Amino acid sequence: xxxxxxxxxxxxxxxxxxxxxxxxxxxxxxxxxxxxxxxxxxxxxxxxxxxxxxxxxxxxxxxxxxxxxxxxxxxxxxxxxxxxxxxxxxxxxxxxxxxxxxxxxxxxxxxxxxxxxxxxxxxxxxxxxxxxxxxxxxxxxxxxxxxxxxxxxxxxxxxxxxxxxxxxxxxxxxxxxxxxxxxxxxxxxxxxxxxxxxxxxxxxxxxxxxxxxxxxxxxxxxxxxxxxxxxxxxxxxxxxxxxxxxxxxxxxxxxxxxxxxxxxxxxxxxxxxxxxxxxxxxxxxxxxxxxxxxxxxxxxxxxxxxxxxxxxxxxxxxxxxxxxxxxxxxxxxxxxxxxxxxxxxxxxxxxxxxxxxxxxx
Amino acid sequence: xxxxxxxxxxxxxxxxxxxxxxxxxxxxxxxxxxxxxxxxxxxxxxxxxxxxxxxxxxxxxxxxxxxxxxxxxxxxxxxxxxxxxxxxxxxxxxxxxxxxxxxxxxxxxxxxxxxxxxxxxxxxxxxxxxxxxxxxxxxxxxxxxxxxxxxxxxxxxxxxxxxxxxxxxxxxxxxxxxxxxxxxxxxxxxxxxxxxxxxxxxxxxxxxxxxxxxxxxxxxxxxxxxxxxxxxxxxxxxxxxxxxxxxxxxxxxxxxxxxxxxxxxxxxxxxxxxxxxxxxxxxxxxxxxxxxxxxxxxxxxxxxxxxxxxxxxxxxxxxxxxxxxxxxxxxxxxxxxxxxxxxxxxxxxxxxxxxxxxxxx
Numbered sequence: 001x002x003x004x005x006x007x008x009x010x011x012x013x014x015x016x017x018x019x020x021x022x023x024x025x026x027x028x029x030x031x032x033x034x035x036x037x038x039x040x041x042x043x044x045x046x047x048x049x050x051x052x053x054x055x056x057x058x059x060x061x062x063x064x065x066x067x068x069x070x071x072x073x074x075x076x077x078x079x080x081x082x083x084x085x086x087x088x089x090x091x092x093x094x095x096x097x098x099x100x101x102x103x104x105x106x107x108x109x110x111x112x113x114x115x116x117x118x119x120x121x122x123x124x125x126x127x128x129x130x131x132x133x134x135x136x137x138x139x140x141x142x143x144x145x146x147x148x149x150x151x152x153x154x155x156x157x158x159x160x161x162x163x164x165x166x167x168x169x170x171x172x173x174x175x176x177x178x179x180x181x182x183x184x185x186x187x188x189x190x191x192x193x194x195x196x197x198x199x200x201x202x203x204x205x206x207x208x209x210x211x212x213x214x215x216x217x218x219x220x221x222x223x224x225x226x227x228x229x230x231x232x233x234x235x236x237x238x239x240x241x242x243x244x245x246x247x248x249x250x251x252x253x254x255x256x257x258x259x260x261x262x263x264x265x266x267x268x269x270x271x272x273x274x275x276x277x278x279x280x281x282x283x284x285x286x287x288x289x290x291x292x293x294x295x296x297x298x299x300x301x302x303x304x305x306x307x308x309x310x311x312x313x314x315x316x317x318x319x320x321x322x323x324x325x326x327x328x329x330x331x332x333x334x335x336x337x338x339x340x341x342x343x344x345x346x347x348x349x350x351x352x353x354x355x356x357x358x359x360x361x
Numbered sequence: 362x363x364x365x366x367x368x369x370x371x372x373x374x375x376x377x378x379x380x381x382x383x384x385x386x387x388x389x390x391x392x393x394x395x396x397x398x399x400x401x402x403x404x405x406x407x408x409x410x411x412x413x414x415x416x417x418x419x420x421x422x423x424x425x426x427x428x429x430x431x432x433x434x435x436x437x438x439x440x441x442x443x444x445x446x447x448x449x450x451x452x453x454x455x456x457x458x459x460x461x462x463x464x465x466x467x468x469x470x471x472x473x474x475x476x477x478x479x480x481x482x483x484x485x486x487x488x489x490x491x492x493x494x495x496x497x498x499x500x501x502x503x504x505x506x507x508x509x510x511x512x513x514x515x516x517x518x519x520x521x522x523x524x525x526x527x528x529x530x531x532x533x534x535x536x537x538x539x540x541x542x543x544x545x546x547x548x549x550x551x552x553x554x555x556x557x558x559x560x561x562x563x564x565x566x567x568x569x570x571x572x573x574x575x576x577x578x579x580x581x582x583x584x585x586x587x588x589x590x591x592x593x594x595x596x597x598x599x600x601x602x603x604x605x606x607x608x609x610x611x612x613x614x615x616x617x618x619x620x621x622x623x624x625x626x627x628x629x630x631x632x633x634x635x636x637x638x639x640x641x642x643x644x645x646x647x648x649x650x651x652x653x654x655x656x657x658x659x660x661x662x663x664x665x666x667x668x669x670x671x672x673x674x675x676x677x678x679x680x681x682x683x684x685x686x687x688x689x690x691x692x693x694x695x696x697x698x699x700x701x702x703x704x705x706x707x708x709x710x711x712x713x714x715x716x717x718x719x720x721x722x
Contacts, residue, residue: 022662184668187652187660189550189574195653195661203662211667213550213652215575215608219673222610247576249583253618254611291548291574292556297656299548300556301383301564306572307545312580 003201005050005159006057008119011064013057017044018159022200032065033058033078040085040092043191047160048234048270049129052091055082056122059099063115070114075103087282088243088311089234090272095125129162132267132325133169140170140230140265140323144179148227151184151217154245155197156232156265166265167230168198170323175207183209184220188247190291190308214247221258228261230323236264236271240316240333241278246309252318261320268324273341278313286310364562366411366520367418369480372425374418378405379520383561393426394419394439401446401453404552408521409595409631410490413452416443417483420460424476431475436464448643449604449672450595451633456486490523493628493686494530501531501591501626501684505540509588512545512578515606516558517593517626527626528591529559531684536568544570545581549608551652551669575608582619589622591684597625597632601677601694602639607670613679622681629685634702639674647671 003025006015013036014027028044030036036058040051062078063070079096086092102121106114150171154160157168165172174180183202188194195211202209212220220226229251235243242248242264255262275281291306292298300306322329322337329336364386367376374397375388389405391397397419401412423439424431440457447453463482467475511532515521518529526533535541544563549555556572563570573581581587590612596604603609603625616623636642652667653659661667683690683698690697 186576187550189548189576192660195665199661199665203664209665211652211661211665213575213607213667215547215550215611216668216670216673218611218614219607219670220668222673223670246574246580250576250579250611250615253579253615257614257618291572294553295655295658295660297658299553299656300560300572303564304556304560304570304572306574307577307581309577309580312577312583 003158003204004163005045005047005161006054008057008123013054013061015039015045015054016159018046018197019044021196030058031061033062033082036061037081037085040082046193047155048089048091048232049161049166049267050159051086051089052095052269053122053126053129053162055092056095056099056125058082059096059103060115060118060122063111063118066111068111070103070109070111072103072107075100086284088284089270091267091269094269098125126162129267129269130164133161133164133166135325136166136265136267136323137164137169137173139325139327140263141173141177141179143263143323143328144174144227146179147181148174148179149181149184149225150174151186151220151226151229151251152198153186153194153229153231153247153251154188155193155201157198157201159197159201160232166232166267168201170230170265171207172205175205180207183207184226185209185211186214186217186247186251187211188245189214190294193245217251218254221254221260226258226260228263229255230263230265233264233266233270234311235281236266236322236337237275237278237281238273238334238337239277240319240322240331240337241281242314242316242319243278243281243283243311244314246312249312249314252314256318262318264319264322266322266324268326268340271337271341273337278315281313283312284310364519364565365524366406366408366522367415369418369484374415374422376400376406376415377520379407379558380405382557391419392422394423394443397422398442398446401443407554408516409450409452409593410522410527410628411520412447412450413456413630414483414487414490414523416453417456417460417486419443420457420464421476421479421483424472424479427472429472431464431470431472433464433468437461447645449645450631452628452630455630459486487523490628490630491525494522494525494527496686497527497626497628497684498525498530498534500686500688501624502534502538502540504624504684504689505535505588507540508542509535509540510542510545510586511535512547512581512587512590512612513559514547514555514592514608514612515549516554516562518559518562520558520562521593527593527628529562531591531626532568533566536566541568544568545587546570546572547575547578547608547612548572549606550575554606578612579615582615582621587619587621589624590616591624591626594625594627594631595672596642597627597683597698598636598639598642599634599695599698600638601680601683601692601698602642603675603677603680604639604642604644604672605675607673610673610675613675617679623679625680625683627683627685629687629701632698632702634698639676642674644673645671
């Protein structure tokens with residue numbers, strides 16, 4: 001089993017501090033939803049599915065800490081704190097809405113009973129994420145023949161999910177099926193998730209890989225055989241427009257120019273049909289300090305300010321296909337995503353109810 | 362006057378150690394061509410025009426150190442050592458060929474006389490580079506109206522030249538003419554020349570700028586008004602194909618996708634008509650260590666290997682125009698570059714003779 005980015009232990013959530021990887025493996029204890037929100041905001045834990053799971057456990061912590069007769073408005077308040085920790089990823093809101101709906105349907109029960117119910121639901125979200133990743137891995141691997149060379153961005157592995165990974169889950173599956181030649185890993189500035197996390201996961205499992213700086217991708221696409229680019233996502237909207245780690249949009253343009261397929265690994269929990277196009281996605285701007293400092297050292301003059309959009313939006317027209325736990329979705333995304341969501345168990349309507357419950361607070 | 366990346370002092374060449382910027386301003390003394398080659402290889406000095414000038418002074422050092430009756434074959438040997446320090450930039454070979462030809466036409470003179478002659482020639486190369494940069498700046502600035510927003514890559518400023526700069530020289534001129542709104546500076550991994558050097562030069566002269574990681578360029582091209590991308594070059598061949606710092610090719614594709622002009626600032630000393638297309642340009646592969654280590658700290662697992670092509674080749678078809686000291690060259694580059702070279706003082710033939718003198722050793 002791959003490394004665990006978080007786990008529940010007795011009454012607490014333990015979160016692996018990914019900022020310290022690959023140097024140190026250290027878990028930080030969270031005892032309240034505020035603790036969890038702080039670690040999400042500080043990027044101790046990152047990756048859309050992983051923060052969704054952590055937020056779900058954050059709701060359990062909220063009930064545990066609260067009055068013996070749980071207050072629903074207190075829960076909604078906790079969900080709000082957690083939701084605001086990172087605005088771009090939809091899984092966070094999705095997991096919180098699911099927890100809120102579960103609590104709503106058990107209003108009036110005791111604290112210990114509600115804790116039990118919510119803990120069960122959080123564990124279910126985690127287990128489903130893991131299983132969905134495996135299914136997505138199989139669906140994605142089926143797209144490739146032998147000797148695949150995959151270029152990937154950021155970290156979409158065990159560390160970004162409940163284990164296994166989305167885009168990296170597909171890569172793991174390709175390796176398992178002996179269809180992988182090598183992975184080209186974008187270092188992914190400014191947080192270096194590729195260098196610090198993806199290379200670390202691949203190294204742990206002896207999966208062949210080469211690290212590159214983000215600006216080398218085009219040169220390799222031109223001078224070597226790259227079978228495909230596979231990335232994860234933080235939010236996919238109705239027309240297929242996809243928010244993901246800064247640098248993804250750039251890769252999609254470069255892939256199109258070189259006629260290389262560009263795939264997005266998308267758990268259905270990342271699909272947000274409430275938004276029509278990428279124009280409606282809020283892009284988080286993070287502090288300039290995170291760009292002008294590299295590995296703890298300042299790299300630019302003191303007065304120089306940096307931009308720091310943490311994500312960008314790749315238009316659906318640049319995406320060859322979305323790879324989900326229910327199979328591969330091809331364009332036209334508008335139509336095909338609607339029919340896919342229609343086949344899901346969880347009705348769209350309940351998502352909207354929960355959203356309005358949260359946003360009304 | 363802007364900072365000097367090198368200067369001649371009595372009998373030595375002093376080279377600013379750019380690896381230590383922006384933290385420290387420290388000059389290193391070179392007493393032999395081998396000293397100069399070592400500092401070029403180690404990137405204490407970088408930028409095609411600057412290393413061309415330093416190599417020219419390296420030839421003066423060679424004569425100074427040598428026998429009282431200068432040996433021509435010894436000079437050719439020194440040129441070879443200097444030329445091999447960095448294979449991609451053509452200015453290095455160009456400046457060395459010019460020094461060799463000058464020495465050849467004074468065969469038989471004494472060491473002190475030849476030292477004097479070569480020192481004069483090296484100073485002339487330096488002065489011409491400075492004047493050419495100023496002329497290029499004026500030619501480039503004429504392409505823009507008010508409120509220009511220029512995206513640039515690597516460092517092409519005073520530090521990369523004999524002072525002033527190529528692409529950054531155009532930006533300086535725009536600022537002088539009050540036509541510049543701001544500069545968007547790619548940090549330029551792995552050496553961070555943008556963050557450490559370009560931002561530093563801009564900061565010194567209070568020119569408004571914003572630093573970005575290389576992977577943010579596409580997002581800014583989409584979400585903000587970018588007037589043009591302007592970059593430098595290490596070698597431009599007959600059809601306009603251009604070798605420049607890794608990441609340039611990527612920017613050219615992104616600029617084309619967003620319909621933003623893409624300009625290359627090219628001193629004529631960087632033009633290599635002996636090569637037909639970019640396929641013939643040797644791309645320097647530098648050590649993996651320079652990518653996986655930053656400021657003495659490792660950013661990836663120990664076993665992870667990185668790729669490190671130091672340059673890439675941008676096809677001429679992606680370039681809107683080449684900006685030279687003799688004016689702006691538009692496509693078709695094949696035809697227009699040939700006629701431009703035809704108008705130059707230095708005959709193409711002598712360049713070829715010098716090249717063969719050097720390569721025969």
